[in-house]
Amino acid sequence: MTHSINTEIWGESGLFIDGVSIPDSGSFQQYDILQSGPGKRVSDPMCPGIVFKNNKPLLGFSSIGTGLFEETVDNLFNVLYLDKTVMIL
Numbered sequence: 001m002t003h004s005i006n007t008e009i010w011g012e013s014g015l016f017i018d019g020v021s022i023p024d025s026g027s028f029q030q031y032d033i034l035q036s037g038p039g040k041r042v043s044d045p046m047c048p049g050i051v052f053k054n055n056k057p058l059l060g061f062s063s064i065g066t067g068l069f070e071e072t073v074d075n076l077f078n079v080l081y082l083d084k085t086v087m088i089l
Contacts, residue, residue: 047069048062
């Protein structure tokens with residue numbers, strides 16, 4: 001599971017209530033909000049995944065932030081191909 005407040009760094013508003021930041025997602029995702037429609041969820045760009053080996057979960061992974069897709073693929077490659085203890089490719 002990956003969790004994010006889906007906001008700019010520290011939030012544009014900088015509002016915190018009892019130590020919890022109030023996200024400003026609506027201020028920079030106007031296109032996504034319009035595409036989703038009233039009362040609907042905005043699509044989630046995160047791409048979490050699970051790698052199985054012999055029908056058993058081996059690795060759970062995801063990434064958030066800048067370079068989301070590139071970093072997810074790069075890190076997955078590094079673990080599955082370059083790590084000799086896992087080496088499933």
